[in-house]
Every structure is written in structure tokens, then in C-alpha cells.
Amino acid sequence: MNLKEWIKTLTFYELLLGMKATMSHLLNYKPITLQYPHEKKQLPSNYRGMLALLRYDDGTEKCVGCDLCEAACPSRVIRVISAEVPEEPAKRYSKEYYMDMTRCLFCGLCVDACPVDALGMTQEYEWAVYDKRQLQLNKQQLLAIGDRNFPVREKRLEYQHPNVAYFNVGFKGIPQKDAE
């Protein structure tokens, strides 16, 4: 060590340099804290939050029970029990639809996989619960999440494009969601 380094050591130069840094932060106090429950962050529009099932503008469910989301899901969140639409044997719908959100990793693969865009990701993230079982969602709950997050609904498919319209023609027989 040469003289200069000795002097630096003896006068605590490095320590004082560090203490100057902290002091300057104290004097120019600009907190970056976001006081979460009182202030909330502006989420990006493609934020991948809680999953939801969607409806068409006339209130019918989009899901055709094809099971592709179940196949795409890496964490086996989704369970679809598909059934024929009563009185319209050519058409199918999801009789039961369960999501175990405790396992979901919000990758969005199910949304990509769905051929009729029946799944959507909302901006909801405050889903902490006291009981894990409250995160086992059924179809009605998922539809309700979709209803409250996507007020503007898509038109029914048959009015959009003649090629895909075929899949949805026979949906009139689906039991409607009971009025809440």
C-alpha cells in the first residue's frame, strides 16, 4: 500500500463516501414506493391476469367444448366435460368447465389454443383467498368474471365469417345462464 491508500484507510475515506451516498438520498428524498392498496399501478393492456370465459353479444356462451385448452395447458388447470347440445346432436358445448386456479401460471396458452376465442385474460389480480378451495372455479364463476370484465362482447361467429360460422349455428338449444 502506498501513502495515499494509507491515508484513505486511516480517514475512513471509502466508508465516508458510502455514507455520503446514503445521506444524499436522505436529503433528496424521492420515494419510489407505490402505496399499493391506496394507489394501484396502471396495468399494460396485454396484462395476463385472471382467466375468464366469454359470451357472444346475444348472451350465448362461446365455448364449443372442444377440449383444446385442456390439451394446451401445461399445468393441467382446466377440465372440460363436453356434451352434445340437446336437440342438436351435431353441435357440442362444455357441460361442465372447471379451472383449478391454484396451479395456473398465467402463460396464456389456453387463450391461444381456443379456436373460437372463448377464453380471455382479464386485468384482475387481487385473488388472494383464505381457503384454497375458493380458487377451484366452475363454469358459472368463470362466465361471471368474463361478464364483469368484458362488457363489450363479440358478435356471434356466424355473422362474422361464413367459413367458421358453421360451428356455431346450432347454439339456440344451450340452456341459458339463469338470471341472477
Place this chain on the structure above:
Amino acid sequence: METGIRLGLTLAQIGAVMVAVLLTVALLTLLERKVLGWMQDRMGPMEVGPYGILQPVADGLKLFFKEDIIPAGANKFMFSMAPILSLVPALIGFAVIPFGPDWTIDVGGVDFKPFVITDINIGVLYILAFASIGAYGIILGGWSSNSKYSLLGGLRSAAQLISYELNVGLSIVGVLLLSSSLSLVTITNAQAGGFWNWYFFAWGSFPQAIAFMVFMISSIAETNRTPFDLPEAESELVAGFFTEYSGMRFAFFFLAEYGNMILVSCVATVLFFGGWHAPLEILQGPEWMHGITGIIWFAGKVAFFLFLFFWIRATLPRLRYDQLMRFGWKVLLPIALGNIVVTAIVEYMFPT
């Protein structure tokens, strides 16, 4: 009758000092988090009360109502004794700290010193002795918890406290040579007149600035504060010696830590920075006001040292264990010994 008056006065004085110390501890728990937050561009506690000022109350309530768990296999007696053993020495040291002028009032035939609980002539030794007993609380707490983290924390603190207590003791010797007294009241009185008479500067004799540096570093190590908080090292030992403690027992350890911080700041103020004396006579005001200005100056100096504790904690990372030991024995100890030798020689050649 005389004994009764003396007892009443002393008890009242002890009560007042304890309340002041405990209130300061409560304030410190909040201020520490606030200051640390401010220095790290955060806000600190903000939820309880406006700007979080009621946080100490909430913390106190929480700790008070929390379940008091004694781990299976713990030595119950030692486990309950340890927090008390570390809290009592931290509070008892305040008995000899003079926080105001050395007045003697005659109350019903009893000599009463309003600004020091008891002026014993071995005040410094008394504080050092009780500081060592505080170490037992930590070691026993770590040993009796029947947990490997606590045991490691306790062992570390044993080694650390022994090494650094030595340096605290030796760094004080310079001051004792200059003042030729062990009584904190006498030491304070010897520093009257202006800041150049404080033993930190010690005009006309050997300044104790180096001794003060050694004392400050060692006392940070003795109070287990960052950068010497190896006994509780969160990132390595969960919480060190009080890993297994909860509820009121945990609160006792917490109080002890902050009590020790205040005590050490008080000792540093009294020994090196003139206690209640203002830096210039003129700032002290007239004679009858010394009681008020003395306490204000004393509190100001102590507050500065407490801030220094926070400041250092916000800045410096924790030392490695071998560095800690090497620094204590190979650097601080020789410096402290050298300081004693030089001070003794200067004091012998140029007696004040």
C-alpha cells in the same frame, strides 16, 4: 424519615428515566425504519396513523398479544431467564449517566441530585460490568432454544462480545487518564468550558479522537448492530440467537438492543463530547437555565449518535466473521493500547 424521602426521590427519578428511555426506544423503532426507508428511497411504515407514527403502538400491541412459544426440548428456565438477563443490564446502566448539571438540592434534609440517579465513583466500571452481563442473556438465549441457528448466533455473539468489550474498555482508559476519575459526573465536569475541552479534542493534552473511533466501532459491535450484527445475521441464521423467541420475550430482546444503543450513545456523549455541556459557554445560557439547556444539549448529542447508528446501518454491509475477529484483535486492540501509551506519556510530560 430521611430514608423514606431518599427512597421516594430515587424511585421517582428511576421512574422518570425509565419512562424517558422506553419512550425513546419506542420512538427509535419507528425512526429507524423511517430513516432507513428514506435513505433507500422508500417510505418506511405508512399504514398506522398519519405517516405511520402510531406504528410503535401497533407493534407493542402485537408483541403483547402474540402467543409465547417455548420450543420443545428447550431449557425452560434458561429460555425464560435469557430475555430478562439481557434487558435488565441494558436499562440499569442509565443509573449513573449524568444528563444535566451537577446540582445538589436539599430536600427535607436529603442531598438530592436531580440530574443523575446515583453518582457512584466507579460509574464507568459499573456500565462495563453490566454490559458484559448482557452478553450472558444473548449466549444463554441462543443455547437454551435448542435450535441450531440460535446456537450459532449465541456462539458468535460470545466470541464477538468478548473481543469487542476489551476494545471498549481499553479505548475508555485514555479518558480515565485525562480525568483521573471513574465517576461519570466528574468526567463531565472536567469537560466544561467549551468544545475544545471535550475529551474528543482535549486541548492542551492528547486528543482522544482515535480512542473515540475505536470506542464507536467497538460499541456498534457490542450492541450487535450492522455492520457487526453477526449474532443475528438474518441472511445466514434466520434471526440468530432470538430465532425461537416470540411475543413478549422477543420484545425484551428488542428493547435490550435499543436500550443498549441509547446507553452506548449516552456513554459516548459523556466520555468524549462533554455530556450536557454546550460547545460554547454562551450557548449554555445563564446559570439557572443550565438544567434545561443541559438536558437539551445532552439529548441532541445522544440523538446524533443514534442517527449515526442508523446511518451506518443504511450504508454498510455485514462483515464476514473472520474479518470481524481479525479487525477486533489485530487492528482495534493495538490502536487502543497505543492510545493508552501515548496518552499516558503526554499526560505525564505535560500534566494539566
